[in-house]
Amino acid sequence: MKAIASEIAKNPRCLRDVEWRDIERVMREVFEQLGFATKLTRSGKDGGFDLQLETIEHGETQVFLVEVKHWLASGKKPGTGTLAALIDVVARATGRPK
Numbered sequence: 001m002k003a004i005a006s007e008i009a010k011n012p013r014c015l016r017d018v019e020w021r022d023i024e025r026v027m028r029e030v031f032e033q034l035g036f037a038t039k040l041t042r043s044g045k046d047g048g049f050d051l052q053l054e055t056i057e058h059g060e061t062q063v064f065l066v067e068v069k070h071w072l073a074s075g076k077k078p079g080t081g082t083l084a085a086l087i088d089v090v091a092r093a094t095g096r097p098k
Helices: 002-010 012-017 020-033 080-094
Strands: 037-040 051-057 060-066
Touching (some): 002 012, 020 037, 060 080
Antiparallel strands (some): 051 060
């Protein structure tokens, strides 16, 4: 994945040719290189997000949920439904109301 991430950094157009699950793995590699602890969810029924990131700031663990969409390949951008679904997932994960 490091080699793919490096190639994407050099030539962003090659991103179109990367398979969707590999995009998730590449993103995991990038976030790990930035210092995050990462968890990649199972493909399919992942609960609405693809990566869970953790870092410690000021002695507290911070958690971030990431949904990866490979919209370049399809030509379609994620819409409001995708965003609403992710907000629901984050609300459930944090125990906060929407």
